[in-house]
Amino acid sequence: MNYETILYDTANNVATITLNRPESLNAFNDPMIAETIAAFKQARRDAGVRCIVLTGSGRAFSSGQDLKDVQRWEGDFSIGEHVRRGYNGLIMAIVTVEKPVIAAVNGVAAGAGCGVALAADLRIASHKASFIQAFSRVGLVPDSGSTWTLPRLIGYARAYEMAITAERVTAEKALEWGLVNEVVPDEQLTEVVAAWARSLAEGPTLAFGLTKRAMRRALDLSLAEALEYESYLQEIAGRSQDFQEGVRAFTEKRDPTFKGQ
Numbered sequence: 440m441n442y443e444t445i446l447y448d449t450a451n452n453v454a455t456i457t458l459n460r461p462e463s464l465n466a467f468n469d470p471m472i473a474e475t476i477a478a479f480k481q482a483r484r485d486a487g488v489r490c491i492v493l494t495g496s497g498r499a500f501s502s503g504q505d506l507k508d509v510q511r512w513e514g515d516f517s518i519g520e521h522v523r524r525g526y527n528g529l530i531m532a533i534v535t536v537e538k539p540v541i542a543a544v545n546g547v548a549a550g551a552g553c554g555v556a557l558a559a560d561l562r563i564a565s566h567k568a569s570f571i572q573a574f575s576r577v578g579l580v581p582d583s584g585s586t587w588t589l590p591r592l593i594g595y596a597r598a599y600e601m602a603i604t605a606e607r608v609t610a611e612k613a614l615e616w617g618l619v620n621e622v623v624p625d626e627q628l629t630e631v632v633a634a635w636a637r638s639l640a641e642g643p644t645l646a647f648g649l650t651k652r653a654m655r656r657a658l659d660l661s662l663a664e665a666l667e668y669e670s671y672l673q674e675i676a677g678r679s680q681d682f683q684e685g686v687r688a689f690t691e692k693r694d695p696t697f698k699g700q
């Protein structure tokens with residue numbers, strides 16, 4: 440597929456989606472929202488893709504909704520419908536793709552850009568990265584799933600503080616709060632993310648995907664329900680080629696070669 444606002448590359452079973460509007464710090468306009476959703480669907484369909492990396496070009500991850508576009512909205516434009524038809528679909532595309540998604544947070548992630556980063560399964564951040572729940576600066580409430588992900592990641596008090604102050608949370612603070620998995624020197628971000636992605640793309644993709652489904656669903660389940668759902672998914676994982684290979688490799692005292700099936 441040809442994209443105009445993002446870059447899409449695949450190599451070594453890893454798809455890399457790069458938000459590519461650096462002149463606006465990768466602000467989301469409507470084409471970029473639609474193309475990012477399409478790219479996640481493309482990566483979902485491609486059985487050769489076993490890990491997805493999402494990053495930004497230039498000095499930012501994303502500055503959120505393009506506020507210059509907002510100025511062009513006229514009359515009875517419905518922001519609620521805009522969010523429903525745009526960001527909601529994007530967040531669902533990220534959290535439902537049954538492959539690990541890494542956000543390589545190369546710079547500021549603000550507003551919806553922050554929400555999108557939080558929707559990924561793992562966040563590896565440059566020491567130059569920062570997170571801003573910028574919504575309240577323009578008189579909006581957090582969207583892009585931030586009201587759901589943020590309190591679950593860092594607790595209600597810190598999440599609410601981030602939302603109402605809209606202050607910048609540095610990469611260092613984000614690591615301390617558990618908002619990111621790792622912070623690395625900026626010049627090492629590409630290399631470190633590539634190593635994570637390569638390792639995940641060589642893993643048992645089916646099991647990784649089912650684990651994502653189970654953990655995300657368990658957030659809304661009782662323990663008894665989660666136990667039952669684990670049993671159901673274990674039945675599926677237990678019939679996979681990767682399970683057979685994993686057990687065989689263990690008994691043969693060698694590293695497994697997973698096919699993702």
Ligand code: T3D
Nearest residue numbers: 463464466502503504505506507518521522549550551573
């Ligand atoms: O309908 C709906 O869907 C509503 C949904 C809303 C979801 C949201 O995301 S609301 C929140 C929107 N985002 C923001 O409020 C953040 C706005 N940006 C900033 O506060 C700052 O730019 C940053 C803190 C992110 C970075 O600051 P700094 O000093 O490093 O950069 P800068 O100089 O402000 O920006 C550089 C350029 O990017 C500048 O363009 P110029 O003047 O050089 O031509 C700036 O205008 C542009 N830019 C930055 N953010 C946006 C943007 N252009 C359009 N939209 C932006 N969000």
